[in-house]
Amino acid sequence: MNPIALLPWQSVAALLAAIVALAGLPILPDGMAPASTALVFLLVLTGALVPLLRLPTATESFVLFAAAHGPVYLLLSGITGHEGQAGLAFFALVAASWLIAWRLVTVLSLARPTSRPMGTLLRLVVPTLFGVWLLLLWEAIVRGAGIPFILLPPPSLIGVRIANSLPILAADVQQTIFKSVFAGYFMGCAAGFSVAILADRFVFLRRGLMPIGNMVSALPIIGVAPIMVMWFGFDWPSKAAVVVIMTFFPMLVNTVAGLTAAGSMERDLMRTYAAGYWQTLWKLRLPAAAPFIFNALKINSTLALIGAIVAEFFGTPVVGMGFRISTEVGRMNVDMVWAEIAVAALAGSIFYGVLALIERAVTFWHPSVRGG
Amino acid sequence: MISAKGLDLTFQTGDGPVHALSNVDLEIGKGEFVSFIGPSGCGKTTFLRVIADLEQPTGGAITVNGMSPQEARRRRAYGYVFQAAALYPWRTIEKNVALPLEIMGISAAEQRERVKRTLDLVNLTGFGKKFPWQLSGGMQQRASIARALAFDADLLLMDEPFGALDEIVRDHLNEQLLELWARTNKTICFVTHSIPEAVYLSTKIVVMSPRPGRVTDVINSTLPKERPLDIRESTEFLAIAHRVREGLRAGQSYED
Amino acid sequence: MTDRLRDKIIPVTVILAAIVVAWYVGSYAMNAPFQRDLDRRAGVTSTTWEFVVKTMSQPKPTLPAPHQVAVNFVENTFFRKVTSNRSLVYHAAVTLSSTVLGFAFGTVLGILIAVGIVHVVTLDRSLMPWIITSQTIPILALAPMIIVVLAAVGITGLIPKALISTYLSFFPVAVGMVKGLRSPEIMHLDLMHTYNASAGQVFWKLRVPASVPFLFASMKVAVAASLVGAIVGELPTGAVAGIGSKLLSGSYYSQTIDMFAALVAGSIVAILLVSLVGLAGRITERVMGARPA
């Protein structure tokens, strides 16, 4: 039987790419030793052909890992300093190692983990590989095609920029997240929650507020930012005010919905105990509403960051993430903007992650948590 | 203990009124075990809910322990066991049983003591720290009975408590329930769909029929208080079961 | 009908009226200090009522009174040529066009990605976690850079804004659609399996119909996000047209009334878009034979 037919499509494509690369040699006009060129080809061929050997999953994964990341490492170190000189061979080989990495991810996705920690590890490794390759391809394309760094800096430069500007980034985080976001987030969520309790007590208020609350969630509330800046000045209170307005309604709507989540039998039970309103609220309805409330807290964590950063586009003291983004964009320091965005992304994920952890601890009983 | 006179209850629904209870007269004495049996929709649940002040009658009079149902509820005169266990998933079994005690403001030490006692009573010793979903359906239902027993009300209202359980578990729980009733001397109102269950458990069987829901027969059991499971093969048992079946059939023919 | 009146219309009207009253009180309270200052300097004394009226007729109030906003809105919406730079219809149309373009791209992209995730295990394992994580990221912060960088390579106008909208709208659609395509119960999937149905048949006859309610629910979120993206995309460049630019120029010249009117216009656009998507969803479900709610 034809051995090519036994290969997965990624391997076949990688082989084709390698052949195209052979036709397009050299990889770079100067700067890449023949030895490394040979090694790149050797690794790519190994990676493409290894499925033929029918190795155990673990061994095959190791070979694929080396065969994908070795070439791309050599190629990237070759291109650094020779930006824009890459020819067809360079891109074909990058594509080949990417295809091998894809094969690796496929193998790992289909692997049947033998133990729980193994399974967890696999669930983390697969998306990590995906993320890493996104960055690698970005780096290779920007450097290979010689895209001006002023338009799109490669990730390595953004990393350098982050490392070199830690004090500035820290000050921005302090201003935007620890002052504006946290203050606004706590006030907005607390206000939304309190009004939800009121709306729960007074049916009239609930009937009036709910349609309005649902509608407001579709409105571009972020537009109040310039008005808040005008009212509360340039410093963090105006940003916090925007965040309060943005986080209030999701909390209100979700909490009110959550307070109706307790079943009628559970409520009747409380009635048979002649429990008062507050006892029922505290012992039954709030715990039952917890998943809804956490949903609002998580939605709000993202909204709060967006609100604070965008509000800073309308004026700040000379510190803050939004301020940095808008001024550095103006000066075409795009790497600093990316650094700031990376930090914002990290902060957003941490914020969300912490909330998700608390949620797991508090709503451990909910089927969605205990099932997964 | 409970006395209903000419009790009427009509639900106003979207498509006209529903007569859930019509002219119900019933006397239940202290320490009795009363079963309610009848076809679906004949108002068994509704009657229990009226006793529990979860539903207001639209006519007639009812007293529980000589008081209005509302007052009885305020004084925590009864425990109610629903068809499903209705345990709170965020509380352990212990904490679930302690729930009514917390609401009634009983001290923590006393709570612990009572929780332990009632869990022993329903044979759940050692399961107090588990969460509801970690228990089988039968165990969950026993936990919900423990919760109803925890505050020592004289009256126990049970709405098809074993309806969702299989035959074997059900027999077992029936035996335990009888034993518990004998030991605590409570008054129990018990809704069921099963004739053998009703006959096996009760000192008094109330047969009901639907549209409008009313009492068609009240049968006083002649079975002794001591009831092993195999009493269900005795002729006396079968005779009572036959009478119940007749009563149910009479209620049916009434409709035609 | 009377139920609807009692349960919805009356409470909502009362709450809205309360908001308007609070707004009037607020605008008196916030504009009074400046007006007092003004009067003192000019040496004018006025009765309480005259004073109240004056606080609500300043040209650049701190908080414009509702009627000032309403007048400004009506004037700039109905009594200007739609090509005029002052017409809100003109600005709304500019924003609307990039919103709709971005929303359309984003929806298509989101659906395609969702189909990929549901059918390719590798994508599910590698891409899905990133889609979920990226919802926690303040993506909107990218807006100024996208605009400026694209402007530097000569792409301006509609496309950069639409890109931001695309970006913002594809996440909710992708996530909702994945949920929807996975919503059929095991039993229904097993049934298709007993028929020996192909993947394509399962997709068209089971997964797609099951996903429609999810799709429209997430499209409502997406269209709102799309509008926000378009508005924020109009902020950084000193764009000359669009609701965002109207807000920005208003904030330069402290023209609060203009800003509020622009906000009202934006809100109306949002409500229109969300209602349209909702209507499309209801019609689709009706055509597909769902029970009318």
Ligand SMILES: Nc1ncnc2c1ncn2[C@@H]1O[C@H](COP(=O)(O)OP(=O)(O)OP(=O)(O)O)[C@@H](O)[C@H]1O
């Ligand atoms: N809240 C309610 N609103 C309107 N009608 C109701 C309500 N609750 C019960 N009913 C009606 O009252 C009648 C009696 O209901 P009930 O629940 O007491 O029956 P049941 O004997 O317990 O039946 P089952 O054996 O099925 O539990 C039924 O016709 C039912 O439809």
Ligand SMILES: [Mg+2]
């Ligand atoms: Mg019932």
